[in-house]
Every structure is written in C-alpha cells, then in structure tokens.
Amino acid sequence: MAARRATADTDVSRARRLELPVVGHRPAGRDFVWLVLDAPPDWRSLPGQFVNILCESDAREARASEGRVLDEADGWPETTGLELGGRRAFGRRPYSIARVERRGRQVRLHLLVQVKGPGSRFLGSRPVGSAVDLVGPLGTHFTAPAEDRLPVLVSGGCGLAPIFGLAEWLAEAGRRVVNLFGAATLEAMPLGFSDRPRPTGERLEETASANEFAFRGVATFLATDDGSAGFRGPVTAALETFLDGAGRGEPAALYGCGPKAMLKRLAEIAAERGLACEISLERHMGCGIGVCLSCVAKRRDPGDPRGWTYRLTCRDGPVMDAHEILWDDA
Amino acid sequence: MSDAQVDLAVTVGKIRMRNPIATASGCSGYGEELAAFYDLGLLGAIVTKSITLEPRDGHPPPRLVETRAGMLNAIGLANVGLEAFLAEKLPALARYDVPVIVNVAGATRDEYVRVARALDAAEGVAGIELNVSCPNVKEGGIEFGVDPKTLGGLVEAVRREVARATLIVKLSPNVTDIAVVARAAVDAGADALSLINTLRGMAIDPWTGRPRLSNVTGGLSGPAIKPVALWMVRRVWQEVASERGVAILGLGGIQFVEDVIEFLRAGATAVAVGTANFVNPETGRTLAEGLGEALRRLGCASPLDLVGRLEVT
Numbered sequence: 006m007a008a009r010r011a012t013a014d015t016d017v018s019r020a021r022r023l024e025l026p027v028v029g030h031r032p033a034g035r036d037f038v039w040l041v042l043d044a045p046p047d048w049r050s051l052p053g054q055f056v057n058i059l060c061e062s063d064a065r066e067a068r069a070s071e072g073r074v075l076d077e078a079d080g081w082p083e084t085t086g087l088e089l090g091g092r093r094a095f096g097r098r099p100y101s102i103a104r105v106e107r108r109g110r111q112v113r114l115h116l117l118v119q120v121k122g123p124g125s126r127f128l129g130s131r132p133v134g135s136a137v138d139l140v141g142p143l144g145t146h147f148t149a150p151a152e153d154r155l156p157v158l159v160s161g162g163c164g165l166a167p168i169f170g171l172a173e174w175l176a177e178a179g180r181r182v183v184n185l186f187g188a189a190t191l192e193a194m195p196l197g198f199s200d201r202p203r204p205t206g207e208r209l210e211e212t213a214s215a216n217e218f219a220f221r222g223v224a225t226f227l228a229t230d231d232g233s234a235g236f237r238g239p240v241t242a243a244l245e246t247f248l249d250g251a252g253r254g255e256p257a258a259l260y261g262c263g264p265k266a267m268l269k270r271l272a273e274i275a276a277e278r279g280l281a282c283e284i285s286l287e288r289h290m291g292c293g294i295g296v297c298l299s300c301v302a303k304r305r306d307p308g309d310p311r312g313w314t315y316r317l318t319c320r321d322g323p324v325m326d327a328h329e330i331l332w333d334d335a
Numbered sequence: 336m337s338d339a340q341v342d343l344a345v346t347v348g349k350i351r352m353r354n355p356i357a358t359a360s361g362c363s364g365y366g367e368e369l370a371a372f373y374d375l376g377l378l379g380a381i382v383t384k385s386i387t388l389e390p391r392d393g394h395p396p397p398r399l400v401e402t403r404a405g406m407l408n409a410i411g412l413a414n415v416g417l418e419a420f421l422a423e424k425l426p427a428l429a430r431y432d433v434p435v436i437v438n439v440a441g442a443t444r445d446e447y448v449r450v451a452r453a454l455d456a457a458e459g460v461a462g463i464e465l466n467v468s469c470p471n472v473k474e475g476g477i478e479f480g481v482d483p484k485t486l487g488g489l490v491e492a493v494r495r496e497v498a499r500a501t502l503i504v505k506l507s508p509n510v511t512d513i514a515v516v517a518r519a520a521v522d523a524g525a526d527a528l529s530l531i532n533t534l535r536g537m538a539i540d541p542w543t544g545r546p547r548l549s550n551v552t553g554g555l556s557g558p559a560i561k562p563v564a565l566w567m568v569r570r571v572w573q574e575v576a577s578e579r580g581v582a583i584l585g586l587g588g589i590q591f592v593e594d595v596i597e598f599l600r601a602g603a604t605a606v607a608v609g610t611a612n613f614v615n616p617e618t619g620r621t622l623a624e625g626l627g628e629a630l631r632r633l634g635c636a637s638p639l640d641l642v643g644r645l646e647v648t
Contacts, residue, residue: 020372022372022616022617059614096401096406096613096614097614289399289400291399291406292362292612292616294368294369294372294616295368296363296364296369296612297361297362297410297613298384298393298398298410298413299397299408300396301393301413302396314392315392334395
C-alpha cells in the first residue's frame, strides 16, 4: 500500500503559484490558528498533500514590488524586508492541506497553523481580507485502505492537520474511522470541544465531548502527556491499548502524522503487528518542488547495494510507507 | 521607445541568450522542476545542478537552513551522476527552446576532464560551467578555485577537451582577491566567468550548541550576499573581463529587476537567479518579462548598453 505519486494522479491539480484571499481566521486552542483560503474552482488535492506558503509579507504587497520598475518617487525599492531581514522569515513554509471544503464552485482550503516561529507567526496573523502566496498542491497523498481494514488515524500536535482531511475524506467515502489524537496537554489541542473532555487515566475511551471530528461520525480518542484530557501517556500507547482492546478482532490500517519519535514508534507497532502504515513526514524544506534537495529522508531500497537511497520528502513524500523509512536516520 | 527597439539578446562565450536571465546551478534542479511553473523557453539559459562522474547522495540532513535575508546550504553535490544525466535528464531538457549550461564538479582533475569531455560530445549542451567553488565538499570543489595555479591547471586540462561548448568557470568568493583567480581562469582558456558562488558560513542553535547543518559549515546565498557579489563582479570586470572581452554571468541574491540592472552596471553581461527560485519559482520568468520595461526607462536599446556603466562623479 505504498503512497502513490500525486503527479501520476488525475485527482489532483498541477502545482502552481497562487495568491489566495484569506476568508477565515479562527484561533484554536492556545497555540493554533485555523486559516481558511478561497481557492479556484478547479482546485483538486487529496489528503496528505501540502502547500508551500510565502511567509514574509502579504502576497499583494510582495507582488507590488516584484518585477516592477519603481518610480523615483517610490524611493528605495520596497523589497518587503528581505534586504534587512530582521527576524522575518525569508522563504516558504510547507503546510499540510487540512481540509478542502467544496460548495458548488466555491472551494476553500483549511490550514492548521501552529504559531511557533517567525514564519508561522506571520501566517497565523493574516487577517481576513489579506492574501497568501502559495505554491501547490504538492507532494504525495494518503491512499484508502482495503475494504476489510479499519482505518486508524494517529496524530500528535500539529500532525493533526493532514489527518483531519484524511478522516473527512474516508468518512465521506462511507468508511468508519477511528481517530487517536495526542498532545502535551488539553490546552495544546487545536480542537474545539463542546465541553471539557474528561481525563481517563489508563483507560481509553472515545471522547464524549463533541469536536470537529465528532460531527463527521469519526470516533475520536484523546491522549495527553500530563493526563489533563483522555488517556494519560503518548498517543502510540493509546493506539496499542486500542488495538488490544476495542479494536481487537478488526484488522486495522494505520495512518500517522506527528513528531519523529511518535512516527518511529507507530512504524514499530505497525511492523510488530503486520499492519499497513502510511505516514506524513515533516521536514524543513528549501523549495518544496524537488529542486534544492534539502528535505531528504533515507528510504529502504533493495535495489541499492547499501539497502537505502535518499528520497525527497517534498516530491517522493510527504506521505510515505512507514515500513520503508529508516527511522534511526530519518 | 517602443517594444521593438529593445533587444534583450546577449552573448556569453558562444551562447546566444534571448535575454540575460538564466537560472543558477543548484537552484533549478535539472530544469524540468521549474518547467512545471513556466516555459523555460522564456529564459536566456538554464544552468543545471552540478554533475559528477558518479552519482552522489550528498550530505545527511539537515542540509539547508534559513538565515537573515538568506540561506545556508550544504547539500554535498547530490546528483544523479554523468551517465543518468546524459541518459535521462539532458534528453528531457531538449523539449525546451533554451540553451543548457551544465555545471560540472569533480574530486580530481581527471574527473572534471572526463565529465567535461562527455558533455562536450553530447547534443544539447551549450555550455559547461566548472564548479571550482563548492564550499561544501572536502575533496575537490573549492580547493581548485582558491589557488590560481591549481585553477589554471584544471581549466587548461578541461579546455583541451572542450571544443564545442562554451567553457565557463564559476568563481569562489572565498578568496583574498577574486581578480587573481579570474585572471588565472581566463589565461587558461575560460570563455566566460560566473560569479559568485556561495560564501562559506555557518549557523548554530544557541541553546543546544548544535550547528544547524550536518556538514557544520555551508554556503550562504540570497539577498544577504548581493552587495558582496556586486563588488566582486565589478572588480573582475575592471581587472580582467572588460579588457579580455570575457563575459561575466553575475549571481548572488538576485530577486528583482532592479537587482539585474545593478549587476549589469557592475559589469555582468547576464545574470543567474538562484535562491530566489525557492521564494518564488517563477522569478526567472518575472525578470525576463520585466527587464524590457526597465531598459526602456533607462533609454537603453540593449542590456549591453548598461554593462559596466556606473555614473561615478
């Protein structure tokens, strides 16, 4: 069940550079912002794909100065801070497409932005009415599991973003979906709950607090490191509890996105139990389009004498088969 | 002046460029990656990633880090190798109506010679750019580019094998006087010079003490190096290039049309866009399309009217 190359897929549009208006901006929890962008009607992307966003200035301001010959009265060319840099970001930042919302010809992209550094601070503060310069859709996407497999989605922190779209995509296709989500604390979760989710310690229970997933009929289980909500412990421990308990007897297909340690453990669990597992890998990227060769990860390659080759996360990923990745070097 | 009166064409060595805008080595892949965003035929030339005799994996990640107004990279010359380049990448580029300049790197003089010989014999290679200035690999690379004698020997050896293609030598800024190495390259038979490659630098995580690149040091590029590049282009133009009639391909932090004008004025005949492709993959097209208007405003019929032209009072 290796992730397919998106470029070979007719279900996704060719990557292009676009300036998309911000039509929604909603804080989510302590650290996150949901950003909603108005996309062209012909936008087609699949869960797991990403967009590469210019995080240095408003797209319209940037374009105003780009390729234009300035009047003398304009003074020094307005290079949007690049010449002086400051603490502004310089390049683009990859963001998973968390949701594609379609109503007739209206297409909206939902991005989950964890406000952390200069780039995400810029992006997370884009108001409605501004515009975002992005390149996309880029990269590979998740694939649906075999009919007899229960998709079990495992994510941590901002790794929730691609999982959100995957859950929705599978649910819309009529699949039953189990979603396990972990964070350090309840406050660090980007989900909106109808009421405060209960801590359940070592027990794993489907959360009774309505949230974004609940509306889609997806069974959501929460895990927190400090036990402030749901299962106390890493989300991968919650997964094992699920597979040994409620999920026993129903063969699962695993999907994941989150910190490297979490993904590594997820891959181990999948290998131990002989389960298919697709993950979305996070990497710093220079270009996002296969040019700079900076976002490499070691992938098993039986055809290579060393048994591995470097693959590009931006083009051969971000969605990859977890069993193919050399996690100790990843 | 009307559109028809501005002719953007320039010549670098034997390469006729429809305009003075090229993409820089390492920042435009093997061409195809950027072709997804615009017709490469709009460019004056494209310069490929460095090609070595054997395929190279490159350095372990992290290979790239953003810095203020720039970027540090230590990719380690990752590339598919000569054989795969000739079999797969070069034929794919033939689809586009654009001169192809192939960047060449090597660990030994013999390796440079063998790769250059094969490329000179290959159809579709308009130019060979010798990378004697990669700051990121222990063997070869920059070692050839800092000592004028070593560089002269290398360029001479390659020159003997390159009869058809234009031979360009890409100079390192990591030297005391770039004019000295520029002269050595021209004396040894270089048709043209490209400058500058990246400046060696580093970045450190202050809290963990870890260098931000696996290779510890890397090459700095982007707007941060533009003033240095402009000065070095100026220096090489004044000391060597203008007098010897050798064209300079200028690069270092070029992002806007104004930057192109500055490089022309410093002494470059053409320019290459590198890091800016990562910020905006369409930068090459943007510059190619915007340059005509800029020249008209300056009352120039050709970019050549500006080459080396400073108004110093």
